[in-house]
Amino acid sequence: MIHADFAVRHAGQLATMMPSAGDPLGCIRDGALAAHEGRVVWIGHDGELDAQVDLDGDQLDAAGACVIPGLVDAHTHPVFAGSRADEFAERLGGAEYQAQQSGERGIVRTVQATRQADPAALLALAEARANRFLANGTTTIEAKTGYGLDLPTEAKSFDVLRHLSARTPLRIIPTFLGAHVVPPTIDRAAYVRALMEEMLPAFKAQAVFCDAWCEKPAFTPSETRAILGRAKTLGYQLRIHAAQLAPGEGPEIAAELGARSADHLEFATPAQVKALAFAGTVAVLCPAANFTTRGPRPPIEAMRDAGLPMAIASDLNPGTSNSESLPHAMSLACVAWGMTPRESLLGATVHAARSLGLEGFAGCLQPGSFADCILLDVETPEAIPYYVGVNRVLQTVAGGVVWRPS
Amino acid sequence: MIHADFAVRHAGQLATMMPSAGDPLGCIRDGALAAHEGRVVWIGHDGELDAQVDLDGDQLDAAGACVIPGLVDAHTHPVFAGSRADEFAERLGGAEYQAQQSGERGIVRTVQATRQADPAALLALAEARANRFLANGTTTIEAKTGYGLDLPTEAKSFDVLRHLSARTPLRIIPTFLGAHVVPPTIDRAAYVRALMEEMLPAFKAQAVFCDAWCEKPAFTPSETRAILGRAKTLGYQLRIHAAQLAPGEGPEIAAELGARSADHLEFATPAQVKALAFAGTVAVLCPAANFTTRGPRPPIEAMRDAGLPMAIASDLNPGTSNSESLPHAMSLACVAWGMTPRESLLGATVHAARSLGLEGFAGCLQPGSFADCILLDVETPEAIPYYVGVNRVLQTVAGGVVWRPS
Numbered sequence: 001m002i003h004a005d006f007a008v009r010h011a012g013q014l015a016t017m018m019p020s021a022g023d024p025l026g027c028i029r030d031g032a033l034a035a036h037e038g039r040v041v042w043i044g045h046d047g048e049l050d051a052q053v054d055l056d057g058d059q060l061d062a063a064g065a066c067v068i069p070g071l072v073d074a075h076t077h078p079v080f081a082g083s084r085a086d087e088f089a090e091r092l093g094g095a096e097y098q099a100q101q102s103g104e105r106g107i108v109r110t111v112q113a114t115r116q117a118d119p120a121a122l123l124a125l126a127e128a129r130a131n132r133f134l135a136n137g138t139t140t141i142e143a144k145t146g147y148g149l150d151l152p153t154e155a156k157s158f159d160v161l162r163h164l165s166a167r168t169p170l171r172i173i174p175t176f177l178g179a180h181v182v183p184p185t186i187d188r189a190a191y192v193r194a195l196m197e198e199m200l201p202a203f204k205a206q207a208v209f210c211d212a213w214c215e216k217p218a219f220t221p222s223e224t225r226a227i228l229g230r231a232k233t234l235g236y237q238l239r240i241h242a243a244q245l246a247p248g249e250g251p252e253i254a255a256e257l258g259a260r261s262a263d264h265l266e267f268a269t270p271a272q273v274k275a276l277a278f279a280g281t282v283a284v285l286c287p288a289a290n291f292t293t294r295g296p297r298p299p300i301e302a303m304r305d306a307g308l309p310m311a312i313a314s315d316l317n318p319g320t321s322n323s324e325s326l327p328h329a330m331s332l333a334c335v336a337w338g339m340t341p342r343e344s345l346l347g348a349t350v351h352a353a354r355s356l357g358l359e360g361f362a363g364c365l366q367p368g369s370f371a372d373c374i375l376l377d378v379e380t381p382e383a384i385p386y387y388v389g390v391n392r393v394l395q396t397v398a399g400g401v402v403w404r405p406s
Numbered sequence: 407m408i409h410a411d412f413a414v415r416h417a418g419q420l421a422t423m424m425p426s427a428g429d430p431l432g433c434i435r436d437g438a439l440a441a442h443e444g445r446v447v448w449i450g451h452d453g454e455l456d457a458q459v460d461l462d463g464d465q466l467d468a469a470g471a472c473v474i475p476g477l478v479d480a481h482t483h484p485v486f487a488g489s490r491a492d493e494f495a496e497r498l499g500g501a502e503y504q505a506q507q508s509g510e511r512g513i514v515r516t517v518q519a520t521r522q523a524d525p526a527a528l529l530a531l532a533e534a535r536a537n538r539f540l541a542n543g544t545t546t547i548e549a550k551t552g553y554g555l556d557l558p559t560e561a562k563s564f565d566v567l568r569h570l571s572a573r574t575p576l577r578i579i580p581t582f583l584g585a586h587v588v589p590p591t592i593d594r595a596a597y598v599r600a601l602m603e604e605m606l607p608a609f610k611a612q613a614v615f616c617d618a619w620c621e622k623p624a625f626t627p628s629e630t631r632a633i634l635g636r637a638k639t640l641g642y643q644l645r646i647h648a649a650q651l652a653p654g655e656g657p658e659i660a661a662e663l664g665a666r667s668a669d670h671l672e673f674a675t676p677a678q679v680k681a682l683a684f685a686g687t688v689a690v691l692c693p694a695a696n697f698t699t700r701g702p703r704p705p706i707e708a709m710r711d712a713g714l715p716m717a718i719a720s721d722l723n724p725g726t727s728n729s730e731s732l733p734h735a736m737s738l739a740c741v742a743w744g745m746t747p748r749e750s751l752l753g754a755t756v757h758a759a760r761s762l763g764l765e766g767f768a769g770c771l772q773p774g775s776f777a778d779c780i781l782l783d784v785e786t787p788e789a790i791p792y793y794v795g796v797n798r799v800l801q802t803v804a805g806g807v808v809w810r811p812s
Binding site: 085088092132288321322323324328329331335378382385387 | 489491494495499538542694700728729730731733735737740741744745747783784785788789791793794795797
């Protein structure tokens with residue numbers, strides 16, 4: 001007998017996301033899973049659980065609901081203060097996002113608000129966001145700093161993430177995004193030097209990833225190569241914001257340096273897409289940011305042709321995507337871009353996990369994986385994006401424990 | 407002193423939606439409202455409430471959150487069984503909605519499922535939808551039948567709405583939509599005759615409105631004129647599905663017959679828009695349905711120029727908009743169509759209420775209006791659409807009672 005301290009019973013369909021003969025989602029009808037100490041220890045047909053599992057703990061009756069792995073959000077900016085609702089409204093009247101990245105507006109405005117916020121207030125904001133992630137089915141996020149852009153505020157942002165991790169069952173994978181933009185009141189070269197010589201070494205122990213925005217309002221290709229090259233030498237894994245607003249070298253740099261992910265990619269060329277696929281990089285696409293900036297769709301067909309895995313992320317941030325909902329991002333990827341429901345589901349689970357180095361542990365359900373799953377009021381896992389703008393998550397389980405909103 | 411049995415205190419901003427000098431939203435800072443027996447009896451600055459109101463009952467502390475009237479959804483189809491998730495997926499691959507309205511698919515497929523569903527199951531589905539409306543901030547819906555399309559199933563649908571009204575604080579304004587499409591296995595002329603001679607008289611006591619879809623897959627202009635003309639004679643108020651998929655006479659018919667609303671209107675001409683404005687009809691726009699069918703945007707500028715009031719509705723239905731969220735529809739109206747946040751908010755409150763004949767009672771807060779309001783985690787009422795795909799409603803109050811999900 002397998003010992004377990006938690007079980008989910010009677011999943012109408014249980015999508016393991018482990019491909020089996022003829023079914024890329026690895027669905028089990030009337031499925032069940034058992035967990036012990038936060039990991040899945042058994043998965044199969046409900047009728048076989050009692051004979052194989054010695055359960056000493058709670059069981060959650062899915063009562064026929066679909067069960068899938070907890071969603072994985074591979075691109076989020078959850079540590080910030082302040083609002084940019086007025087900039088959202090200005091874009092509806094025709095203002096361009098890129099033109100908003102100057103003066104007292106755009107990212108630097110959020111930087112000012114985040115610098116001024118006291119740590120407790122910043123943590124309270126981040127915790128409310130964590131609760132919305134969980135409520136909407138996400139159990140793992142990549143979480144960027146990048147609204148500090150000086151040593152003390154980036155440190156404060158990492159503190160927020162560390163305290164948040166202790167207060168929420170949401171899994172948080174921290175990314176250092178000191179190279180978000182050049183902050184005001186510091187010379188460009190001086191900031192790049194501070195980044196490379198002070199901040200990158202200082203935050204190595206606190207971040208898994210280093211990220212940089214390689215684009216006109218932010219860093220040049222040569223700055224990006226220098227920053228991310230240094231980060232790699234220090235032992236960071238890499239992500240990159242690339243080719244979101246215009247064509248650029250970001251995707252090549254991701255491929256050259258073996259980045260885990262290249263994000264946005266609206267303007268990636270077919271050759272860049274092939275280079276990313278060859279390098280084993282994951283494309284992390286951000287449909288909600290694309291939607292509110294009214295950008296062109298990314299080259300989905302070229303990505304499919306190249307076999308480049310496409311993750312779907314919320315890109316939660318105050319400028320372009322004030323949303324913690326991956327099901328919403330999946331609906332947008334389908335309706336606005338023509339991705340299939342299956343692609344969108346793989347994008348918010350398996351491919352997102354791969355971009356975080358969590359393949360086999362998150363975004364799938366198998367013995368050994370995290371016991372993170374969600375119960376959904378949908379007829380099949382592929383029906384998730386059919387429900388637009390409403391939350392169909394019934395329950396969120398993280399680490400073998402049913403999450404209850406605080 | 408004014409006697410009250412319920413109050414909301416400390417609204418950071420309380421949008422009454424009653425225009426006052428310089429402020430079309432009639433916002434009160436640190437606002438409060440008091441209610442008695444389900445109606446607002448007092449509204450003003452929180453600091454003045456204690457001196458003016460004798461409160462014997464619960465008070466809800468908004469703690470600085472925004473408070474606005476409960477949202478009003480002027481176009482919903484909440485009584486149906488079955489799923490059309492596969493048709494949603496087919497459209498992503500290029501299938502057109504109009505081409506799906508034949509054979510065993512489209513609306514007639516939902517009609518079959520609804521005819522087969524037993525009343526208790528249909529009520530349970532409708533009640534889950536009512537809970538999602540309330541959770542997402544809607545306190546009043548127009549609710550259409552129209553998935554029965556025979557006397558017994560239309561009657562069953564009205565029964566569901568009547569039982570639903572008794573079980574939920576959601577206000578439900580029933581609309582008879584026997585003229586949704588011509589159902590299968592009955593001759594077109596015979597169906598129109600049955601509609602006019604049997605169904606319209608039979609349901610007069612149960613419906614406030616009669617609606618008809620005047621468009622190629624449904625009813626011709628002459629059929630629509632006959633059906634709605636007869637309905638008007640019988641005392642129904644009128645709504646019409648018009649010019650959604652192609653140009654057509656629907657908007658003229660709405661103006662001619664003095665319909666309360668003309669809905670969809672993607673293909674309305676400038677002359678039709680003017681005629682609707684002159685007739686006092688409200689345009690009820692359905693951005694989520696427009697989004698998933700990838701239709702053109704409605705002629706917003708012409709509507710603005712003509713002074714035609716624009717309501718924003720969810721169009722909840724299993725074919726094109728499986729969504730009970732008006733905030734989501736507001737985001738789409740802004741981002742996809744370029745409406746302003748203020749227009750979208752007026753659309754989901756004041757104009758929607760007007761289209762239902764509830765102006766002054768719903769969609770606004772003043773002495774005498776329904777005590778329906780929502781508390782929102784947003785910085786200003788106009789920031790609602792800035793939050794995309796997530797629910798920022800903190801509390802829903804309907805009839806002076808705080809709603810709790812069952």
